[in-house]
Amino acid sequence: ILILKIIGLIEADSKYADRDVDQDSVGSAFDASQTSTSSSSSSSMKRRWDGDDEDHSSRKKQVTEESLHSQKVATHYNKLQECGLAERNKSRIVHMRNFNNWLKSVLIAEILDKVKERRREVTVLDLGCGKGGDLLKWKKGRIDKLVCADIAAVSIEQCQQRYNDMRRRGHPNDRTFSAQFITADCSRELLSGKLRDPELRFDVCSCQFVCHYSFESEQQADTMLRNACERLRPGGFFIGTTPDAYEMVKRLEASDSNSFGNEVFRVSFQKKGVYPLFGCQYDFSLEGVVNVPEFLVYFPLFEEMAKKYNMRLVYKKTFKEFFEEKVKDEKNKVLMQWMQALEQYPPDERGQLASDSPGEYDHAKRIAANPAARRPLGTLSKSEWEATSTW
Numbered sequence: 001i002l003i004l005k006i007i008g009l010i011e012a013d014s015k016y017a018d019r020d021v022d023q024d025s026v027g028s029a030f031d032a033s034q035t036s037t038s039s040s041s042s043s044s045m046k047r048r049w050d051g052d053d054e055d056h057s058s059r060k061k062q063v064t065e066e067s068l069h070s071q072k073v074a075t076h077y078n079k080l081q082e083c084g085l086a087e088r089n090k091s092r093i094v095h096m097r098n099f100n101n102w103l104k105s106v107l108i109a110e111i112l113d114k115v116k117e118r119r120r121e122v123t124v125l126d127l128g129c130g131k132g133g134d135l136l137k138w139k140k141g142r143i144d145k146l147v148c149a150d151i152a153a154v155s156i157e158q159c160q161q162r163y164n165d166m167r168r169r170g171h172p173n174d175r176t177f178s179a180q181f182i183t184a185d186c187s188r189e190l191l192s193g194k195l196r197d198p199e200l201r202f203d204v205c206s207c208q209f210v211c212h213y214s215f216e217s218e219q220q221a222d223t224m225l226r227n228a229c230e231r232l233r234p235g236g237f238f239i240g241t242t243p244d245a246y247e248m249v250k251r252l253e254a255s256d257s258n259s260f261g262n263e264v265f266r267v268s269f270q271k272k273g274v275y276p277l278f279g280c281q282y283d284f285s286l287e288g289v290v291n292v293p294e295f296l297v298y299f300p301l302f303e304e305m306a307k308k309y310n311m312r313l314v315y316k317k318t319f320k321e322f323f324e325e326k327v328k329d330e331k332n333k334v335l336m337q338w339m340q341a342l343e344q345y346p347p348d349e350r351g352q353l354a355s356d357s358p359g360e361y362d363h364a365k366r367i368a369a370n371p372a373a374r375r376p377l378g379t380l381s382k383s384e385w386e387a388t389s390t391w
């Protein structure tokens with residue numbers, strides 16, 4: 001997943017109550033915004049909305065394939081072992097993982113600060129929460145209530161366990177938020193009926209590294225968006241990260257095969273030249289391990305679809321742009337050092353670089369050679385920069 005990146009921030013406006021927009025008007029908005037992507041995918045999308053069932057059996061086959069894919073996602077994430085800190089630190093891409101985690105930390109902290117300007121009690125939906133990688137960020141942000149949802153039951157159990165441990169370990173005066181944990185395929189089931197408090201409203205929905213799984217079909221993407229947005233308070237925020245489809249296609253087109261990548265990651269498409277709006281599948285592998293298939297998210301389409309839930313785009317950056325903007329702030333820089341989100345170059349006497357392949361640190365070597373440079377530098381290997389800049 002750690003390939004392309006966009007950090008999207010979408011603000012719910014106060015017209016929110018009136019959200020049941022008729023689907024055709026959204027269809028025309030899609031048609032109007034359709035630019036370079038194949039027009040056949042747009043018309044097939046419209047056909048389904050119009051209820052034309054001429055290709056009923058192929059649709060049925062597609063639905064079966066989609067549910068098989070959801071099962072694959074759940075099985076994949078359920079099987080993923082929770083590896084300890086020591087194990088994680090041995091990984092070739094430990095700094096890239098830390099770097100991505102730093103981006104999330106900054107994004108989450110900033111949005112919570114913004115929400116707290118208006119609200120004393122903050123409620124968050126962590127959609128596709130996984131094993132609870134962001135629980136500490138919610139705790140640090142002093143939120144009041146959290147709902148965690150994920151398709152993978154084992155991940156949800158581990159997330160709940162982590163939350164219980166966090167509570168137990170905390171100081172008696174520590175205020176830990178209350179939490180609910182829900183196992184659900186958020187691209188097919190509505191979360192609203194599963195909430196313990198049916199009146200609950202969210203100030204923030206955070207959907208980190210998740211949206212691209214739902215772009216298998218229009219319906220799945222819409223259900224995911226509905227879950228993300230329909231219970232946001234007016235003025236609430238959706239924050240998310242998803243690969244950058246432009247960058248992915250650019251790199252694919254520049255490659256002389258159906259894939260691109262390097263020693264840490266690889267993205268493989270079935271073919272080039274045709275990029276449907278939904279179901280544009282690719283395989284992503286990281287450190288040689290193939291992940292479950294993902295789907296391109298064409299951002300203008302995502303933005304249009306979100307309008308159905310009265311959401312408005314307020315901020316969009318690639319990981320690179322976000323990093324360059326946020327690292328200027330001293331407190332983010334300190335957090336970056338603390339999280340070891342960049343690798344030290346040159347390494348200290350006991351240290352070793354993450355890669356000894358030729359050319360992996362030429363960029364750092366060049367900068368370090370400048371007498372005016374402050375050493376040691378913080379960097380990532382060339383392959384990690386390439387991987388993280390696909391987001």
Ligand SMILES: C[S@@+](CC[C@H](N)C(=O)[O-])C[C@H]1O[C@@H](n2cnc3c(N)ncnc32)[C@H](O)[C@@H]1O
Nearest residue numbers: 077128129130133150151185186187208209213
């Ligand atoms: C890359 S992980 C990210 C986990 C977490 N958000 C984080 O940043 O650490 C993607 C997560 O999305 C979840 N996911 C994928 N499709 C989903 C769906 N349809 N409904 C709910 N969760 C889904 C997976 O089970 C997995 O936990």
